[in-house]
Amino acid sequence: MKPDMSVEIAGIKLRNPVMTASGTFGYGKEFADYMDLEKIGAIITKGLSLRPKAGNPTPRIVETPGGMLNAIGLQNVGIEAFIAEKAPFLRTINTPVIANLYGNTLEEYGELARRLDKVQEVAAVEVNISCPNVKQGGIVFGTDPRAAAEVVAMVREATIKPVIVKLSPNVTDIVVMANACAEAGADALSLINTLTGMAIDLQKRRPVLANVTGGLSGPAIKPVALRMVWQVARAVKLPIIGIGGIMTANDALEFLLAGATAVQIGTANFLDPAAAQTIAMEMERYLADNGIADVKELIGALRY
Amino acid sequence: MQYKAMVISNQEVSSGYYRLRMTAPKELAEAKPGQFVMVRVNNSIDPLLRRPFGIFDVGSFVPEYADVGRQTYLEILYKVVGKGTAMLAALHHGDHLDMLAPLGKGFAPGDAGEEKILVGGGVGLAPLYYLAKELVKNSRVHLFVGGRSREDVLCITEFERLGVETYVATDDGTLGERGLVTEVLEKQLQQGATAKTIFACGPYPMLRAVAAIAGRTRIPCQVSLEAYMACGVGACLGCVMKGRNHTEATPDYRCVCKDGPVFDYQELQWD
Ligand SMILES: Cc1cc2nc3c(=O)[nH]c(=O)nc-3n(C[C@H](O)[C@H](O)[C@H](O)COP(=O)(O)OP(=O)(O)OC[C@H]3O[C@@H](n4cnc5c(N)ncnc54)[C@H](O)[C@@H]3O)c2cc1C
Numbered sequence: 001m002k003p004d005m006s007v008e009i010a011g012i013k014l015r016n017p018v019m020t021a022s023g024t025f026g027y028g029k030e031f032a033d034y035m036d037l038e039k040i041g042a043i044i045t046k047g048l049s050l051r052p053k054a055g056n057p058t059p060r061i062v063e064t065p066g067g068m069l070n071a072i073g074l075q076n077v078g079i080e081a082f083i084a085e086k087a088p089f090l091r092t093i094n095t096p097v098i099a100n101l102y103g104n105t106l107e108e109y110g111e112l113a114r115r116l117d118k119v120q121e122v123a124a125v126e127v128n129i130s131c132p133n134v135k136q137g138g139i140v141f142g143t144d145p146r147a148a149a150e151v152v153a154m155v156r157e158a159t160i161k162p163v164i165v166k167l168s169p170n171v172t173d174i175v176v177m178a179n180a181c182a183e184a185g186a187d188a189l190s191l192i193n194t195l196t197g198m199a200i201d202l203q204k205r206r207p208v209l210a211n212v213t214g215g216l217s218g219p220a221i222k223p224v225a226l227r228m229v230w231q232v233a234r235a236v237k238l239p240i241i242g243i244g245g246i247m248t249a250n251d252a253l254e255f256l257l258a259g260a261t262a263v264q265i266g267t268a269n270f271l272d273p274a275a276a277q278t279i280a281m282e283m284e285r286y287l288a289d290n291g292i293a294d295v296k297e298l299i300g301a302l303r304y
Numbered sequence: 305m306q307y308k309a310m311v312i313s314n315q316e317v318s319s320g321y322y323r324l325r326m327t328a329p330k331e332l333a334e335a336k337p338g339q340f341v342m343v344r345v346n347n348s349i350d351p352l353l354r355r356p357f358g359i360f361d362v363g364s365f366v367p368e369y370a371d372v373g374r375q376t377y378l379e380i381l382y383k384v385v386g387k388g389t390a391m392l393a394a395l396h397h398g399d400h401l402d403m404l405a406p407l408g409k410g411f412a413p414g415d416a417g418e419e420k421i422l423v424g425g426g427v428g429l430a431p432l433y434y435l436a437k438e439l440v441k442n443s444r445v446h447l448f449v450g451g452r453s454r455e456d457v458l459c460i461t462e463f464e465r466l467g468v469e470t471y472v473a474t475d476d477g478t479l480g481e482r483g484l485v486t487e488v489l490e491k492q493l494q495q496g497a498t499a500k501t502i503f504a505c506g507p508y509p510m511l512r513a514v515a516a517i518a519g520r521t522r523i524p525c526q527v528s529l530e531a532y533m534a535c536g537v538g539a540c541l542g543c544v545m546k547g548r549n550h551t552e553a554t555p556d557y558r559c560v561c562k563d564g565p566v567f568d569y570q571e572l573q574w575d
């Protein structure tokens with residue numbers, strides 16, 4: 001018997017729990033030559049802002065033990081170009097597309113959600129709150145529960161599409177953030193975004209990244225991500241999308257046990273452009289091999 | 305495309321420089337000079353990311369080890385500089401590598417019959433050999449090659465065998481003229497050498513100097529750049545360079561992996 005791999009997040013039906021993480025999968029098309037985009041659960045696009053954004057100076061990326069740091073600086077084509085140039089390709093693919101968005105002010109978040117509300121090929125929005133609020137002198141929405149709740153309420157009001165909030169791990173207590181977003185009307189939570197880190201070139205006595213600090217991703221962050229997913233899943237009723245260092249089907253299944261309903265594949269796409277498809281396929285094989293009829297049986301099924 | 309390659313040979317051609325020949329699917333015979341490959345050095349997460357290398361050569365041969373008819377091969381020429389390249393240097397015949405290739409945009413060869421100048425610095429010479437093989441079919445080709453010392457000047461005989469005229473410069477004068485390759489190039493151009501296109505690959509300061517020469521002499525010039533890369537397919541935006549009209553308000557970043565690695569020097573902002 002073929003196991004049932006389907007899951008549902010905030011009313012969106014996914015053929016399997018494997019999505020691609022924002023910023024690691026471009027706008028989908030970049031990977032079409034390497035994999036079947038209709039064999040994964042959903043595609044999450046690069047973070048979109050109201051206007052095109054230049055991003056940071058280079059170097060922007062550096063490899064670290066078991067991971068990488070990036071300081072891309074959210075370079076993106078902007079919402080208008082996304083709708084005009086990127087969405088038409090995504091329309092041709094029978095896989096839900098989730099638009100990741102971020103603003104520099106509360107109002108920008110609202111405006112983005114309003115514009116995306118009318119874009120048919122977007123099944124849901126994922127709100128990246130890990131960016132500084134320029135109006136309030138750069139306080140990060142994602143580390144202040146009250147600011148985060150305001151963003152979520154703003155987006156909630158602006159769209160009828162499901163609202164997924166992507167949490168930053170760079171906080172003292174992620175459960176406080178999760179609760180604040182849940183109360184403000186989030187339909188689902190995704191976690192984690194990258195952990196702030198830094199690399200230094202000893203010879204040059206300089207930071208490696210032009211931006212000095214960057215976001216750590218890859219296998220190195222998986223234990224932190226698993227712990228946070230587990231904590232949030234126990235505290236909050238919303239469906240959770242687990243992210244962080246997933247390289248294999250086993251990694252993904254561990255996130256389900258910790259309480260995630262679905263997962264996102266990020267850095268692994270760089271090592272293997274077919275990673276998301278392979279992981280989905282191998283999860284299914286694991287279920288078949290272990291006589292598990294439905295992937296949903298594994299969600300939160302951690303034994304103590 | 306993504307494929308598994310088998311190592312055919314992996315020879316040290318000069319101290320710390322290796323030439324790695326591996327099998328390739330027949331589609332790679334269509335790879336253009338200047339395109340590159342992303343090699344997954346091993347299947348573990350250490351090192352994590354793929355490593356980019358220019359295509360040094362593509363051809364075909366009849367293998368002795370299996371009855372499979374003609375087989376396409378691809379070669380890279382690399383310098384051991386860190387963990388990934390050290391691991392590559394340890395590979396032997398029969399080992400396997402996961403490859404993404406061919407990637408990026410290659411050189412535009414220009415019109416047949418015109419004279420061409422190639423400028424290579426150190427291991428930046430790599431993609432110029434495959435290009436030279438193409439160009440010598442119907443053009444006169446001059447190669448200007450520079451390196452720190454004589455061990456850093458690679459594969460000159462291979463170029464000469466193609467009929468390429470070579471000029472060598474080393475920083476310490478152990479081979480060819482003492483000085484920078486761009487000084488030798490400039491001198492030759494002043495002495496009446498002509499060309500309709502310059503193709504350059506090497507360290508950024510060398511490329512900047514070549515671009516300046518191209519600007520002064522008004523000879524069209526294409527440069528092949530390097531950048532730290534994660535994906536190689538235009539998705540991560542880690543590898544960007546500033547386009548000519550880039551400003552903070554009107555961003556114009558080009559991906560080295562997707563829009564390059566070869567650019568017309570006039571497309572870029574040189575700093
Ligand atoms: C398009 C392109 C073509 C290239 N062609 C060649 C070639 O034909 N022959 C050759 O010897 N080298 C070439 N390089 C450089 C080569 O990719 C690096 O030397 C190699 O990645 C170093 O890996 P490492 O693990 O040994 O070094 P480490 O220093 O340990 O690498 C650490 C990280 O930095 C990156 N890195 C280090 N140096 C460079 C560099 N110069 N350019 C880009 N990334 C770097 C690595 O990929 C890795 O992610 C090319 C680079 C690019 C972008």
Ligand SMILES: Cc1cc2nc3c(=O)[nH]c(=O)nc-3n(C[C@H](O)[C@H](O)[C@H](O)COP(=O)(O)O)c2cc1C
Nearest residue numbers: 021022023047070128192193217218244245266267
């Ligand atoms: C190069 C790069 C760019 C990213 N860009 C974004 C982005 O635009 N928006 C966002 O919410 N997350 C972004 N992320 C974070 C990832 O979506 C993901 O949360 C993180 O990388 C952890 O997952 P991983 O370890 O599987 O990569 C980016 C990550 C990387 C490596």
Ligand code: FES
Nearest residue numbers: 536538540541561
């Ligand atoms: S290496 Fe990822 S965009 Fe060029």
